[in-house]
Amino acid sequence: xxxxxxxxxxxxxxxxxxxxxxxxxxxxxxxxxxxxxxxxxxxxxxxxxxxxxxxxxxxxxxxxxxxxxxxxxxxxxxxxxxxxxxxxxxxxxxxxxxxxxxxxxxxxxxxxxxxxxxxxxxxxxxxxxxxxxxxxxxxxxxxxxxxxxxxxxxxxxxxxxxxxxxxxxxxxxx
Numbered sequence: 001x002x003x004x005x006x007x008x009x010x011x012x013x014x015x016x017x018x019x020x021x022x023x024x025x026x027x028x029x030x031x032x033x034x035x036x037x038x039x040x041x042x043x044x045x046x047x048x049x050x051x052x053x054x055x056x057x058x059x060x061x062x063x064x065x066x067x068x069x070x071x072x073x074x075x076x077x078x079x080x081x082x083x084x085x086x087x088x089x090x091x092x093x094x095x096x097x098x099x100x101x102x103x104x105x106x107x108x109x110x111x112x113x114x115x116x117x118x119x120x121x122x123x124x125x126x127x128x129x130x131x132x133x134x135x136x137x138x139x140x141x142x143x144x145x146x147x148x149x150x151x152x153x154x155x156x157x158x159x160x161x162x163x164x165x166x167x168x169x170x171x172x173x174x
Contacts, residue, residue: 006153006160020170021043021115024170032173037103041103049097053159054124058128064142070140081161085165095146137152139151
């Protein structure tokens with residue numbers, strides 16, 4: 001996928017989620033299936049995930065190369081990334097991202113601020129992503145706790161799917 005295609009799919013997945021959330025009743029923002037995250041916690045998790053990625057994209061490239069090496073394989077496609085992520089989730093049932101183990105309080109009154117924060121993180125991500133060259137997107141690696149090392153391009157593609165994954169979960173269970 002080109003940079004423009006990655007940005008388009010990231011925007012599309014977020015827009016689909018936002019449109020669903022607008023129609024989602026406020027009282028359901030704080031409700032969820034027994035033992036599962038409520039709607040607000042899903043959104044906070046997406047915020048935390050994108051914040052972590054934005055922080056990683058600020059690291060100097062020489063540091064990424066030193067800590068993680070550089071890419072020595074072809075990039076995975078969107079479908080390959082999705083398949084691998086689904087396999088990893090199936091192999092690790094009940095896994096919860098470290099950043100999301102301590103959720104802040106979720107109330108109806110903080111819904112708008114969390115939705116705004118998710119939009120800001122997405123915009124930051126797109127801006128940072130646009131500043132990388134096509135070559136560097138395929139060269140430098142970032143760690144993913146479940147997927148292992150991924151190129152910057154792949155992890156941003158994964159972020160688009162991650163948004164879709166949570167949207168699908170919300171749509172079918174909430």
